[in-house]
Amino acid sequence: MMLSQLTPEIMYSASGIALFGIGLLGLIIVPHIFRKILAINVMGVGIFMLLVSSAKRANIDADPVPHAMVLTGIVVAVAGTALALFLVKKINDLAPSEKSQ
Amino acid sequence: MSFSFFLDIFLIGGSLTMAWLCLFSHDLLKAITCFVCMGLFVTLMWIRLDAWDVAIAEAAIGAGLTGALLLSSRRGLKKTAAKKESGEKRSGEKKSGEQDV
Amino acid sequence: MFKEIIFKEDAINKPEKGRLPTSIAVLCGVTILALCTLLVGALISTQRHSEGLQQVVSSMLNKSGVENPVTAVLLNFRSYDTLLEIAVLLIVAIVMLPQATVSKSLSLIRVQQSADPGLIMSSLLRFLAPTLIIMGGYMLWTGAYSPGGAFQAGALIAGAGILIFTNVQYQVNMQSFAFRALLSIGLCIFILSGFAVALQTGQFLEYPQKYASAIILFIETAATVSIATTLLLLYLAVAGTQEEFNHDA
Amino acid sequence: MDNIAALLPALIMLPLAVSVCCVLIKNSRVCAAISIISAAALLILSAGTLLAINTYEAGVLRYAFAGWSQPLGIELQVSGFTALMTALTCLLVFVLSIYSSVYFSSSDKAIRFWPLWWLLIAGLNALFLSSDIFNIYVAFELIGLAAVALIAIENSRAALIAALRYLLVSLLGSLCYLLAVALLYREYGTLDLVQLASMTSDSASSTAALMLITIGLCLKTALFPLHFWLPAAHGGASAPVSAVLSALVVKGSFYLIARFWLDILAPAASDAGLIILGVFGAAAILWGSAQALFASRLKVMVAYSTVAQIGYLFLLFPLMVGNTQTNAFEGAAMGAITYLIVAHATAKSAMFLAAGNIMRIAGHDNIKQLKGLVRHCPLSIFTFGIAGASLIGLPPSAGFIAKWLLLSNSINTGQWWWVIVILSGGLLAAAYVFKFLNLAFTKDDDTFTKADIVRKISPIMPLCALALALLTVVLGFNAQWLLDISGTLVYETTGQGFTVQNLAGVAQ
Numbered sequence: 001m002m003l004s005q006l007t008p009e010i011m012y013s014a015s016g017i018a019l020f021g022i023g024l025l026g027l028i029i030v031p032h033i034f035r036k037i038l039a040i041n042v043m044g045v046g047i048f049m050l051l052v053s054s055a056k057r058a059n060i061d062a063d064p065v066p067h068a069m070v071l072t073g074i075v076v077a078v079a080g081t082a083l084a085l086f087l088v089k090k091i092n093d094l095a096p097s098e099k100s101q
Numbered sequence: 102m103s104f105s106f107f108l109d110i111f112l113i114g115g116s117l118t119m120a121w122l123c124l125f126s127h128d129l130l131k132a133i134t135c136f137v138c139m140g141l142f143v144t145l146m147w148i149r150l151d152a153w154d155v156a157i158a159e160a161a162i163g164a165g166l167t168g169a170l171l172l173s174s175r176r177g178l179k180k181t182a183a184k185k186e187s188g189e190k191r192s193g194e195k196k197s198g199e200q201d202v
Numbered sequence: 203m204f205k206e207i208i209f210k211e212d213a214i215n216k217p218e219k220g221r222l223p224t225s226i227a228v229l230c231g232v233t234i235l236a237l238c239t240l241l242v243g244a245l246i247s248t249q250r251h252s253e254g255l256q257q258v259v260s261s262m263l264n265k266s267g268v269e270n271p272v273t274a275v276l277l278n279f280r281s282y283d284t285l286l287e288i289a290v291l292l293i294v295a296i297v298m299l300p301q302a303t304v305s306k307s308l309s310l311i312r313v314q315q316s317a318d319p320g321l322i323m324s325s326l327l328r329f330l331a332p333t334l335i336i337m338g339g340y341m342l343w344t345g346a347y348s349p350g351g352a353f354q355a356g357a358l359i360a361g362a363g364i365l366i367f368t369n370v371q372y373q374v375n376m377q378s379f380a381f382r383a384l385l386s387i388g389l390c391i392f393i394l395s396g397f398a399v400a401l402q403t404g405q406f407l408e409y410p411q412k413y414a415s416a417i418i419l420f421i422e423t424a425a426t427v428s429i430a431t432t433l434l435l436l437y438l439a440v441a442g443t444q445e446e447f448n449h450d451a
Numbered sequence: 452m453d454n455i456a457a458l459l460p461a462l463i464m465l466p467l468a469v470s471v472c473c474v475l476i477k478n479s480r481v482c483a484a485i486s487i488i489s490a491a492a493l494l495i496l497s498a499g500t501l502l503a504i505n506t507y508e509a510g511v512l513r514y515a516f517a518g519w520s521q522p523l524g525i526e527l528q529v530s531g532f533t534a535l536m537t538a539l540t541c542l543l544v545f546v547l548s549i550y551s552s553v554y555f556s557s558s559d560k561a562i563r564f565w566p567l568w569w570l571l572i573a574g575l576n577a578l579f580l581s582s583d584i585f586n587i588y589v590a591f592e593l594i595g596l597a598a599v600a601l602i603a604i605e606n607s608r609a610a611l612i613a614a615l616r617y618l619l620v621s622l623l624g625s626l627c628y629l630l631a632v633a634l635l636y637r638e639y640g641t642l643d644l645v646q647l648a649s650m651t652s653d654s655a656s657s658t659a660a661l662m663l664i665t666i667g668l669c670l671k672t673a674l675f676p677l678h679f680w681l682p683a684a685h686g687g688a689s690a691p692v693s694a695v696l697s698a699l700v701v702k703g704s705f706y707l708i709a710r711f712w713l714d715i716l717a718p719a720a721s722d723a724g725l726i727i728l729g730v731f732g733a734a735a736i737l738w739g740s741a742q743a744l745f746a747s748r749l750k751v752m753v754a755y756s757t758v759a760q761i762g763y764l765f766l767l768f769p770l771m772v773g774n775t776q777t778n779a780f781e782g783a784a785m786g787a788i789t790y791l792i793v794a795h796a797t798a799k800s801a802m803f804l805a806a807g808n809i810m811r812i813a814g815h816d817n818i819k820q821l822k823g824l825v826r827h828c829p830l831s832i833f834t835f836g837i838a839g840a841s842l843i844g845l846p847p848s849a850g851f852i853a854k855w856l857l858l859s860n861s862i863n864t865g866q867w868w869w870v871i872v873i874l875s876g877g878l879l880a881a882a883y884v885f886k887f888l889n890l891a892f893t894k895d896d897d898t899f900t901k902a903d904i905v906r907k908i909s910p911i912m913p914l915c916a917l918a919l920a921l922l923t924v925v926l927g928f929n930a931q932w933l934l935d936i937s938g939t940l941v942y943e944t945t946g947q948g949f950t951v952q953n954l955a956g957v958a959q
Contacts, residue, residue: 022117244654407518
């Protein structure tokens with residue numbers, strides 16, 4: 001690929017997809033619940049990166065609609081993370097003495 | 102090859118490395134720290150992309166609050182584990198060598 | 203993939219445990235790498251048919267009541283999304299409210315004068331917490347003109363709340379009516395204002411243009427209170443710090 | 452017509468408002484009373500919308516939130532199909548709310564149940580009515596988190612683990628969908644479904660978006676290889692929650708898969724993809740039915756039966772091959788699927804309620820230890836029988852008509868091999884339903900000789916279940932009405948003198 005094609009928009013979009021891929025890989029192959037929760041967050045950040053980078057074009061102001069979507073997404077992501085962590089805590093509280101599944 | 106190009110490369114490389122470490126390093130505490138660092142890299146990237154609202158939200162909620170949630174959850178789990186362990190020792194019911202499941 | 207979830211905290215230090223065989227892990231890695239490459243290829247090769255909504259938003263911005271385009275999208279053009287999102291936060295808050303109905307105390311906050319938070323903590327409390335709250339208020343106010351808004355403000359105030367309520371001196375009574383009211387006031391005000399303006403303009407959530415900025419600030423304030431309370435509740439519930447007060451009583 | 456359109460937001464805002472009330476009030480009796488009244492109001496509202504759509508010329512209603520029309524704002528859109536789904540949701544919610552008010556009457560779970568229940572309903576209505584791809588994402592999160600929370604109120608370790616696994620799956624599915632939304636917005640610069648449908652092409656990015664949507668939503672719908680989370684989640688929840696999860700929640704994501712493949716992203720869809728979806732559906736029918744046959748717990752059996760019934764829905768896609776370039780969201784196969792969705796929703800919720808009653812009475816749901824149960828809860832067993840007949844596809848039920856339409860479509864499109872799958876799925880369903888009924892009717896055995904293990908339940912609970920089961924029979928007798936409403940034209944495509952009228956005649 002030509003280096004001149006390597007605009008910041010493409011670079012940041014590609015890094016967003018790379019973050020999504022890393023998160024997906026972690027979600028599948030790492031067994032610990034904390035890592036799975038982290039992985040889902042990393043995937044989310046990747047998607048947000050794609051949205052934010054596609055909002056930015058040369059010569060015009062950034063598109064606010066993807067920004068608003070990302071803000072919504074961040075809040076929803078923290079809600080999901082907190083729910084997952086709370087369930088983990090309750091599962092551990094209820095656990096028999098072996099502490100693991 | 103301008104300065105901003107190298108800045109972009111540095112930020113993208115940093116965030117991807119942090120994402121990888123956060124999912125595949127062995128120590129959970131280190132993983133959570135890497136997650137927060139990734140959030141800070143991503144915040145800088147979004148400032149580069151003129152997304153100030155999103156950057157502030159990511160720093161406060163995405164990296165800050167999620168990191169705090171993960172840290173406190175991990176501490177809570179350790180505490181319950183320790184409590185259970187000490188309870189077992191006191192009642193003398195601990196069977197050695199079979200709690201790893 | 204989700205069959206073997208490990209909950210034990212220190213299991214992570216033994217990498218071989220519960221992990222997929224290396225061959226399968228490598229296979230997954232290669233597949234995901236290939237998929238990501240295809241996706242990036244698709245991104246580069248695809249023509250973008252449209253300029254996005256930037257033009258439309260900026261042409262309508264003067265009718266929205268605020269100057270910050272992101273706030274305009276969040277609280278005017280696409281306010282329905284934000285309303286549903288506050289409902290999502292309410293779900294998580296309901297799950298985390300303590301279940302025990304033992305505590306009869308009705309007060310929202312209990313202060314234990316005897317408890318000594320320590321020098322660092324008390325100076326943090328004295329200086330950092332008020333600063334965070336003021337910064338939160340500023341974020342809320344400035345969201346109409348420049349970056350900021352209900353979510354950022356809510357997160358800052360929740361940070362102050364976490365500082366205040368994680369030490370022993372102050373405790374929050376999560377079972378009080380006031381606490382539940384704080385959690386749900388955002389959604390409540392949002393729906394009520396949406397309905398009230400509909401009586402005037404005919405469409406749900408359509409603000410009369412003259413009062414748009416005032417209504418947006420009103421809704422945002424209520425939303426900030428709920429977001430801050432919810433985020434505080436999330437932290438306290440996940441950390442389990444205030445269980446003594448809220449469960450045993 | 453404008454009057455009806457102006458009431459559309461109420462279908463979403465009323466449940467949200469009730470939920471806020473239930474959070475504040477914290478008295479389970481008052482919450483239950485408010486809920487039943489609101490459910491009745493919601494039912495009237497949705498029935499009004501349905502009737503209005505049915506008599507309306509254009510067939511589609513739109514409502515712009517906050518007065519901003521697309522592409523800037525968010526619009527609601529009601530067609531015959533979505534009006535039918537909303538009406539179905541409100542009808543089930545009405546019956547299930549009455550059931551839940553009894554089911555949770557003596558339990559402190561009610562304080563949590565009611566607000567979460569109404570948030571779930573708001574999410575479902577928002578999903579069916581929405582015409583905006585990002586709004587659909589938020590609705591998915593509302594549904595997903597509320598469903599997880601409702602499973603988690605059971606508070607047993609098994610239920611919590613099932614809820615956590617469901618949460619991870621649901622978040623993963625939503626993220627795949629959100630990535631597709633990002634790709635679509637990047638390419639077309641709009642979020643509105645109708646506008647998107649008029650712009651889509653078969654570019655690489657659109658194809659990728661379609662793939663991501665399919666994977667993400669199949670995870671949520673629990674199509675065969677991705678169904679692993681469903682039995683534990685649906686089997687572990689309390690009875691009304693299982694009912695709404697199986698009857699409505701999985702249908703929401705199925706509806707969107709169908710909408711994207713056949714309508715919005717149809718230019719990017721390929722025939723091979725349609726056939727592959729059908730093959731997975733066929734595998735789901737056989738695998739799910741077989742697992743149901745071998746299940747040892749009653750609720751797990753019913754949950755596996757849901758896996759199988761989802762498979763039938765996916766037979767829609769191969770039947771649409773060659774039909775995708777026209778307005779394919781209508782047509783004969785779609786009529787069959789609409790019918791199947793309604794039939795399955797009523798039958799399956801009746802079945803879960805009956806299973807819940809049996810669990811209350813016997814204290815467990817271990818199939819082998821339920822011998823001779825019929826003496827203690829004849830009504831619930833009867834309900835189970837009727838609902839089972841509908842799942843098998845026996846004549847006087849809605850399930851029969853749905854399967855008949857599906858069979859005739861397979862034959863008419865020359866794809867006779869699906870007939871084998873449909874018929875063997877029916878046989879397997881008969882096997883697991885009769886296996887349980889046979890056991891329940893087996894006499895003597897001293898499992899239930901003494902009344903000490905048998906608990907009494909309020910008669911309202913079996914009556915609610917029975918009402919839903921009878922609904923499947925009523926729908927069986929009113930096939931034409933239902934198909935008219937969903938805007939589907941059955942007789943034109945069949946072209947062999949086969950009409951729904953004489954089909955309904957067969958049923959009678």
